[in-house]
Amino acid sequence: MNTKISIAAVIAAGLLLGAFILRGHKPGEAAHGDDHDHAAEAPAAAASATATTTATVAAPRTRFSDEQLRHNGVLLATAGPARLQGQLQLLGEVALNQDRHLSLTARLAGRVEAVHASAGDRVQRGQLLAVISSPALADQRAELLAARQRLALAQATHEREKRLWEERISAEQDYLAARQAWQEADITAQAAQQKLAALGAAPATDAQGLARLEIRAPIAGAIVDRKITVGDVMQADAPAFQLADLSTVWVELAVPARELPHLQEGMTARVRASAFEAEADARLAYIGSLIGAQSRSAVARLVLPNPRGLWRPGLPVTVALRAEPANVPVAVPLEALQTLDDAPVVFVRQGQTFEARRVETGRRDDRQVEILTGLRAGERFAARNSFVVKADLGKAAAEHAH
Structure with a gap:
């Protein structure tokens, strides 16, 4: 009788142990837990990658309070339409008048x-x-x-x-x-x-x-x-x-394709020497019919009177072509335009922060420049003393680097 009771007790203990083992190691539980961990890690990794990408493409910013603006003389303005005075600034070079050059x-x-x-x-x-x-x-x-x-x-x-x-x-x-x-x-x-x-x-x-x-x-x-x-x-x-015959010389220009519709033969231009103080009026005599494959510009030619022989072939000059006035949708003062990483930027005001916004420029006169992309009408920007904002941005970048 005692022997039967002992055997029954051993069998019962074995059944309880087996049930406990099965309950603690169910198939799929470990796999489910692993899937749950990976699923939790994926959004975190994606968020980290997004943050990294955002940090890479984000425009440089710097904070400026209203008091700092007043103290540094930074004047804000609202981007909007403007009327340019029809003046196109180009670089050129004096050349021999080939109509009066003989071999x-x-x-x-x-x-x-x-x-x-x-x-x-x-x-x-x-x-x-x-x-x-x-x-x-x-x-x-x-x-x-x-x-x-x-x-x-x-x-x-x-x-x-x-x-x-x-x-x-x-x-x-x-x-x-x-x-x-x-x-x-x-x-x-x-x-x-x-x-x-x-x-x-x-x-x-x-x-x-x-x-x-x-x-x-x-x-x-x-x-x-x-x-x-x-x-x-x-x-x-x-x-x-x-x-x-050097009594007249040519001034050769490279005109961007987008400016060609605003030019016509017979227009007057003001030519200024880059090497010394001299300027004179010239006449646009020729506009090329072809666009350069690499430069994406056309050749134009001015005829410049040279009675004193002052304008020598090879001399670099700046040329202001006087065209008809033009209305543009967005323009900013020339002093609002700064250069950052070899690209033109405008400092756009967002709350207490200035953002260095890259822009593409178009036509300009002696006061304003057209903004083709990068700045929308109605946005506020640093119109005067914008170099102060640029200097502060450079200072912040240097401190961050250290």
């Missing part, structure tokens, strides 16, 4: 005998610049002299035959042959003279000057380059001088 060459090969002008010299139209001895020119002039001699003989023969025919001493056939020979000799002489004229050479007056080829200035101007010296042997059509 002087010797039409025939020869040896340089004399040079009478140097680079920088002012010359008058028709002035002798150089003398070249050309054997080819001697042959051409000799041909003309021979043709003229034959022409004189043929003319005398024609006059004699005509007189004899009129006196009925000679036959008409002889007279007609003499007239034909005279006409042919005249044609030959004219052809030889036109050959010399095409070469820019005059007929020789004596045998001593048959080979003399002169280079003369076709216009008044300045010698900007000389490429020959005495003793040089020149080939035909080799350049000898560069001659330019």
Whole structure:
């Protein structure tokens, strides 16, 4: 009897232990707990990533109380429409007027005998610049002299035959042959003279000057380059001088594509030298028809009077083109515009905080600049002494870095 009770007690204890083990280690409970932990971690990781991204793209900010604004003279204004005075500011460079720039060459090969002008010299139209001895020119002039001699003989023969025919001493056939020979000799002489004229050479007056080829200035101007010296042997059509009339020069500009609709030929412009104090009025003479693939701008050209020779080719200049006044939806004063990380910014007021807002600028005059993107009408911004806000922002950035 005692043995049966002991066996029953052992069996009962085993059943209780098994039930306890099964209840403490249910399949799926551990997995459910693990899923719950990962699900809780995912939003936290996402929130951390979002915070990091927001911190990366957030615009720089700095706090400024109203009292600080008054103390530093920072004036606020509301962004809105404005009327620009139709002035486009561009950078340019003075260049030679190619319509008055000539390359002087010797039409025939020869040896340089004399040079009478140097680079920088002012010359008058028709002035002798150089003398070249050309054997080819001697042959051409000799041909003309021979043709003229034959022409004189043929003319005398024609006059004699005509007189004899009129006196009925000679036959008409002889007279007609003499007239034909005279006409042919005249044609030959004219052809030889036109050959010399095409070469820019005059007929020789004596045998001593048959080979003399002169280079003369076709216009008044300045010698900007000389490429020959005495003793040089020149080939035909080799350049000898560069001659330019500097009484007018060009100013070449690169005009952004968005500004082209506001330009028209004949507009006036004010040109200012960058290297020294000088300014003058010019006229817009040319607007290019093509847009550069890389620059996205077109070439424009001003004609600038240069009576004193002050505007030298290669001189950098600033140009203010006077266009028609234009109404724009958003504009700010020029002093409101600052540069941060090589980009234009405007400091926008939000509560007690200024945000450095990157903007894209458009047209401008001497007081205002158009804002294409980055600033909306109705927003408040630092219009005067905005550099104070920029300085405070830089100071805060430096302290944060340390």
